[in-house]
Amino acid sequence: MVVRKSPLRNGKEPLRTIQESILEAARGFGLDPLRTVFELVAHDELNEVAAFGGFPTRFPHWRFGMEYEQLAKGYSYGLSKIYELVINNDPCYAYLMKSNTLVDQKMVIAHVYGHSDFFKNNMWFSQTNRRMIDEMANHGTRLRRYIERHGESTVESFLDAALSLEWLIDYHSVYSPTRRRTRYDFSEPEDAATPRRLRSDRDYMDRYINPPDFLEAQRKKIEERAKAAKRFPERPEKDVLAFLIEHSPIENWQRDILSIVREESYYFAPQALTKIMNEGWATYWHAKIMTEKALEPGEVVDFADHHSATLGTSPGVLNPYKLGVELWRDIEDRWNKGKFGREYDECDDLARKRSWDLALGRGREKIFEVRRIYNDITFIDDFLTKEFCEEQNLFVYKHNAQSNRYEINDRDFDTIKRTLLFRLTNMGHPVLQVVDGNFRNRTELLLKHAYEGSDLDLDEARDALRNLQRIWRRPVNLETSVEDQVKLLTFDGNKHSEEDLSTSAA
């Protein structure tokens, strides 16, 4: 464990001692964090690092400058403050704000160990690059080189187009080795028109060695494969960026920029996938470590103040820290008391349910299991209960077009759960797939939006299509629905057009 920039006497105890005792406490509870390097930084450095998404060596782009301005202004006008920033890497890097008070530092260090443990042990992080700091620096170098070679505006505007599509990835694909296209196989498949026969020297044996129904089945299979091969892509491709990298008529430096953007999206995806769990987990542990181990009597009030600020809620925003930590505690409580399973679910005596306690004591074990294999969607799906929703005052809000306001719609459990799950699906982004790379037999690109009842922002979708067309070069099409009417949006490089598919089909 290293703490840089000594001397670290922030109060009476040096921070290193605090760090070590907190780590010991965390391990005592069963946490298993990555080796974690803390750096103390001033507020403007922290803002800078945060603007780069945690990576000071990231590729140059104005978007980071914009984020910096927002963070810096928010900080200097006292509107917001970042206490800490933690990077999923091995070793794990954590930046602490120098001006934090000692009790804040304690809380934040404990919080960081929570995240660090989660990064290391949650399976959704298992495929992330743990040398991402180096990789990001590498991306930066490559991009700077392209800028030198091709000019800033050219590279930047292509990068803008690529970033416009940055979430069009298939975050599940990293778990399937066959679909992780790291290498490409260009060898021709063996002649596949007729099924291969085994050698048979005697005619009368032939129908046993090469049974006719087997041959027939093989032939059908081959036919089907051939048909599939004519489709391009063979099956709908959710990893649109990969498809573009492989099939767009662009130059190699452009291909490389797409792959940089894609790789970073894959790296950040697990964090978006586990936001509620991850923040809840870190909060759960900082609270536990602080209240049971690290807190001095004189620090209680400050800790309580800052801890509750973290968990504050406002009606329109669901605070992931709050929702997460409450769910973790609820799970622990339910598995401690045996409040799960058929018998509990089928019990309709409310009083008995409330005081249900089988004294199982399996809570701790359960939450560690959950932190290993769940993500936000499965987490909510499995553990959000009706009782929990009532206790936490959850509700569904809806936009009221008449008053142009968001209003509380209802507190029905099923609706809450469905809405929440929908919001979490695909990390809140609409699902788009490449269904045809040779649309209209004119090498046009056709994307299809898996419509779930929520309309796209059409203005932006048109602009994003324009960016897509800059990469694909040929006309691009998007099939989506607007108020349940199927529409085809097209951008041919000059102008946008729109076709109503639901009427022409009918």
Add this chain to the structure above:
Amino acid sequence: MVKRIEKDFARFREIIKGQIRKDLRKYITHGEMIGKRGKYAVSIPLPSLRIPTFRYGKNDGMGVGQGEGEPGTPIAMGDEPAGKGGAGEHPGEHLLEVDVTIDELAQILGEELELPRIKPRGKSVLMSERDRYTGIARAGPESLRHFKRTYREALKRSMAMGVYDPAAPMILPVREDRRYRSRKPRHVPQNNAVVIYMMDVSGSMGDEQKEIVRTEAFWIDTWLRSQYKKVETRYIVHDASAKEVDRATFYSIKESGGTKISSAYLLCDELITKSFNPAEWNVYAFHFSDGDNWGSEDTKKCIDLLREEVLPRANAFCYGQVKSAYGSGQFKKDLDGAFPGHQTVITSEIRDKAGIYDSIKEFLGKGR
């Protein structure tokens, strides 16, 4: 150390200002953060630039929230992103109560209204001289000899003469090589300003009008204070006669006489003559009224006073006409008629509280 982010930040600012990448213009939104200063809410401009993506429409409907309330309870306005995703957007950030200093306020105001920095006027009269040793001369006292320059001259000469030997690089300066530091006089602007606020407190000026004047005066004061080291403020109230009052009185007083604007201008003139020599002071005069003067004769007197006495000595004369239920608002027309296109006479009409913003911009937007 140059921060890495500087370059990206500069690039972003250039795009926002429309200097480069004009194709991105349509994606710029001029958002703001809301801060507070005492009872004043201040808005902090926060331009941003969206990269278009495939995403759900803004008002696509539903989301999950947490808190009290019956069905139908409003929780946010439609244009605000009420819980954009299922989860909060900014990790580790917490809202705090705002505390903005007056200096920051002025800066915010300046940025918001795009006010130019004020140019100190009349170089000859408002400059003070100060010496700095920034020049180079061929002659001077030995104590001011500039070693580096002398060495450089000697090196140049010896190379030109061909006596320089890289193997034994010895340089011998001769008299002509010597260079000395010399002083250069530098003009430093003198930054003193006086603001004279004049307000009509006749019967037609109601509480609402005074509130407008108060708010506007506060903002003007804030801005001018940020531009000058030393700002004096003087307050004059008038109905049919004028008197100088202190700040508190200025805002609270209510008289109910007739209106003779010339009385205020006369007092203002006296004040300048007596205490604020325009060779040393930047003089600003602000006058707020509902525009109802006693008669055209007095108005003519006012115009004469301005032309002969006040204007030659002031950086700017600003007249703000607050709309009231009784005022005819003739005075602004008279002023505009008397000084068409005049550089230092600025008039502005303030219809209501919302008009304050534009009015300040009109007054201070010229950088005088």
